[in-house]
Amino acid sequence: MLKNDRLLRALRRERLDRPPVWLMRQAGRYLPEYLRVRKQAGDFMSLCRTPELCCEVAMQPIERFNLDSAILFSDILTIPDAMGLGLSFAENHGPQFAKRIETVRDIESLPVIDPNDSLGYVMQAVQTTKAALSNTVPLIGFSGSPWTLATYMIEGGSSRTFSRSKSLIYSEPPAADKLLDLLADNVIAYLKAQVEAGADVLMVFDTWGGVLTRACYQRFSLAPMQKIVHAIAKSCPTVPVILFTKGGGAWLEDLVNTGCAGLGLDWTCDISSAVERVGDQVALQGNLDPGALYGTPERIEQETLQILKAYNNKPGHIFNLGHGIEPGVEPEKVKVAVDAVLSFRYN
């Protein structure tokens, strides 16, 4: 049904002529056309809450770069906002919550969400974007991972040391389990609703799993993601799930064991080693250093080709960055990387 289902076929590790390409944060501040819509919307959350504008910015990079997939335009923190914590973004600042989780009682009073109600604006963005794509390329839906959502809810925003989150997991681990289990349930409901609204692929962004020890990662980040993968496999068996733990290069085997279809790799992970370790069990997505996009065009092409070749003609590669595109990058530089993938052919 999709005109270009390259991404779905790569996730099934079918042999292709070239890998599909999309880029984390492909709709974003580096694009002048995005900045115009962003200005029109007012603040960032107003943009996220206006399905037509979400659709417009999600389509912009597809039209500009000829990418193999679109991704829902939204924020990873919509779930805690829907749980009543009050998300906002001050200009040139990270996310901030009006309330944060301070006590075990705060955790106990957190609600189960109905995503079609409190996050209806996200579902409308999925529907609108899916319609605008007219089955040209797939649409990726997504959520933050339970652990990543929990850190923002506990810290009240971004953090360098995650001291409050660490304090919870090391001093009240059963309360942390409870919080993460509730978040897993809310993520499951959210992702299922996105599939019902039209998402073809799902991705879970575990931005902060990499700040944990392996034992804490397994208990507080991997286990809730495992629950999500199982639930999606049961209720939406045809929808592939991609997991991405930034800084999780040491734990690829653990991630593969969840049964996910794809793994996102950050740029610090050597992709040729990753293919050897887990490449026959899962598709791998990545992993150009987002900072390489500050390089010369020649260098960007060279770095892109190096990653493509490191796959050694095996199936199951989805080209991407190792993290989101940074706001200071020139769109022309992004095009160099994308074009290098589009014109690449496996031997």
Place this chain on the structure above:
Amino acid sequence: MLKNDRLLRALRRERLDRPPVWLMRQAGRYLPEYLRVRKQAGDFMSLCRTPELCCEVAMQPIERFNLDSAILFSDILTIPDAMGLGLSFAENHGPQFAKRIETVRDIESLPVIDPNDSLGYVMQAVQTTKAALSNTVPLIGFSGSPWTLATYMIEGGSSRTFSRSKSLIYSEPPAADKLLDLLADNVIAYLKAQVEAGADVLMVFDTWGGVLTRACYQRFSLAPMQKIVHAIAKSCPTVPVILFTKGGGAWLEDLVNTGCAGLGLDWTCDISSAVERVGDQVALQGNLDPGALYGTPERIEQETLQILKAYNNKPGHIFNLGHGIEPGVEPEKVKVAVDAVLSFRYN
């Protein structure tokens, strides 16, 4: 000559009754006695520039916890300050440089330093602390790694994305090589002067090597550290060097190949795997999650014992945290971890 040379013997991988213990940032803001001296000194750099006060704060944790090593009290960014960039610390803020490296010409005009001249205050701190220790335990001297120094010099302070540093290495790699080579030479001179002033062990803190791809890490962080290890081995053959790349768990084999005596491990690195990978070639230092010190005393003891036992009775372990003690930690919690090591015995 040293009454307690447990650290030196662990670095030679001799069999001991228990591993030595010291803690990164053991002299610091979590100690009320430190905060008193810090207040007396005025700003942070004035503290660093007053050898008697550096000595006083370096001795504080030794007196409080019965640790197996002292470490010079200073900052990792003294070298760029001595190179004329003007280091300062605003209250509750990270380091800031008055000037930053913006062009290739800026790199070309950077000076070679004479550490006994422009960093004489550090050498006096080494001498004063060494005298105060009266050969009870060794004194560790240290420097930031060339790459870590370079990032602060290029960004002008702390960074989340290191976009300016990435821009330099991806667009002007030969200029980056030149900067890093000069920094390696300055670090070598600095560390040699610390040995002459009395340092028994040297440690290189590569705080930001982990933000690089493996290829960039090898060229821009590892190669200059390699140069340092070689130079120290040649001019101070009895002085062991410990390298610590935060986020460098995937590259332990590369680090071992420098010929260093010890490797610092951050808390995300599984220490039992690290021992299997490189434990017969090098001593390993680490790696309790600094966030574990927010846990209950029982949990802290349990986490500490888990790390001690993961070594599986092999020689060459130096107990430490996986990163510095955070300011919000209670000294009594630190004592729980230290005491667990002091009373531990190998089978």
